[in-house]
Amino acid sequence: MDLKQLTLRQFRNYDQAALSFQQPVNIFLGENAQGKTNVLEAIYVLALAKSHRTTKDKELIRWGEEFARIEGHFARRTGPFELELILSLKGKKGKVNGLEQRKLSEYVGAANVVMFAPEDLGLVKGSPQVRRRFLDMEIGQISRVYLYHLGLYQKVLVQRNHLLKDLQARKGSGEMLDILTDQLVALAAEVISRRLAFVKRLQEWAFPIHYDISRGKEKLEISYVPPGEVSDEMDLSNIKEELYQVYKQKRDKEIQRGVTLFGPQRDDLSFRVNGHDIQTYGSQGQQRTTALALKLAEIELIYAEVGEYPLLLLDDVLSELDDYRQSHLLRSIQDKVQTFVTTTSVEGIDEQTLKQAAVFEVTEGTVEKR
Numbered sequence: 001m002d003l004k005q006l007t008l009r010q011f012r013n014y015d016q017a018a019l020s021f022q023q024p025v026n027i028f029l030g031e032n033a034q035g036k037t038n039v040l041e042a043i044y045v046l047a048l049a050k051s052h053r054t055t056k057d058k059e060l061i062r063w064g065e066e067f068a069r070i071e072g073h074f075a076r077r078t079g080p081f082e083l084e085l086i087l088s089l090k091g092k093k094g095k096v097n098g099l100e101q102r103k104l105s106e107y108v109g110a111a112n113v114v115m116f117a118p119e120d121l122g123l124v125k126g127s128p129q130v131r132r133r134f135l136d137m138e139i140g141q142i143s144r145v146y147l148y149h150l151g152l153y154q155k156v157l158v159q160r161n162h163l164l165k166d167l168q169a170r171k172g173s174g175e176m177l178d179i180l181t182d183q184l185v186a187l188a189a190e191v192i193s194r195r196l197a198f199v200k201r202l203q204e205w206a207f208p209i210h211y212d213i214s215r216g217k218e219k220l221e222i223s224y225v226p227p228g229e230v231s232d233e234m235d236l237s238n239i240k241e242e243l244y245q246v247y248k249q250k251r252d253k254e255i256q257r258g259v260t261l262f263g264p265q266r267d268d269l270s271f272r273v274n275g276h277d278i279q280t281y282g283s284q285g286q287q288r289t290t291a292l293a294l295k296l297a298e299i300e301l302i303y304a305e306v307g308e309y310p311l312l313l314l315d316d317v318l319s320e321l322d323d324y325r326q327s328h329l330l331r332s333i334q335d336k337v338q339t340f341v342t343t344t345s346v347e348g349i350d351e352q353t354l355k356q357a358a359v360f361e362v363t364e365g366t367v368e369k370r
């Protein structure tokens, strides 16, 4: 899949910008704080309707303005298509080929992107929240059903937490808690089973990539750490049954605490290299290799699921990778993945890549093709 044109209106520090892309590699070059990352962020937001670095859409709208608009013209093997996302202080809406989508979960997934940004180096050692967000963003772009279930799950969770607060204060109905628990279990089981299946496939792809980048020295294992006492070898009906048991046993404790204590909002991923937990023992280099292997695995996984390679967005990470890792990355994407790179200098970028790249200079919210 290729992005052919990108138009920005009142997005971050851009008033207006119109860019077209003909090359497989597109480099945004400029000093710090000029708007390089903002372009990559716009592409990411256009595809996923969420930013990779903020949960507050308001921050994406140019200061003093009421709305921001991002438009993109894409080419897929099956033909061209257009996306438009409008962010306003009241909310956001997405259009595919000019048609407004009723739900954002129906909009997301038309275009696929993989972003590799400095924040991703925290995937291994950062908080579980970072890893859950990673799961949601990645599964969300290959499965609309997942986003649909996740959205419903979050709504029921909020209601159940309100009710548990009431019950804690000796108000509210125990019968209602049973009803909400039934709904929660059904949705939680859907979310957990998708996450389980995704992590298994991610592991299959990431293992050989990691092995290769570590020059055959490291064997990576990624596993899903499910919530509560639910085991990780389950089909949907077993997950439901186990969740029921957990909620039954912990009912009094949840009422006492006034909050839902179990569920996919508390699960995690674990990473082991040669049998050792790298969340605790991993070196900086191992974290980098793991983050890179995950991103490259995601690219292949998206290809396997949707039959097209995603766009790759590399935000200031080439300079973070040593020559060996950098050339591994560039070799694996060569000729198949349209790539957008930000950098403050082209010096560290391999010559072969530069030859097939278009360079855009970014200065104070303006972009000029060199």
Ligand SMILES: Nc1ncnc2c1ncn2[C@@H]1O[C@H](COP(=O)(O)OP(=O)(O)OP(=O)(O)O)[C@@H](O)[C@H]1O
Pocket: 011, 012, 013, 014, 030, 031, 032, 033, 034, 035, 036, 037, 038, 039, 058, 059, 060, 061, 062, 063, 316, 342, 344, 362
């Ligand atoms: N909502 C907004 N409205 C206007 N300007 C904004 C908004 N959000 C961020 N900016 C400005 O955008 C600039 C940062 O842009 P960006 O994050 O793209 O930097 P960059 O060129 O990637 O720099 P670096 O190399 O340091 O990462 C800053 O000048 C910041 O003040």
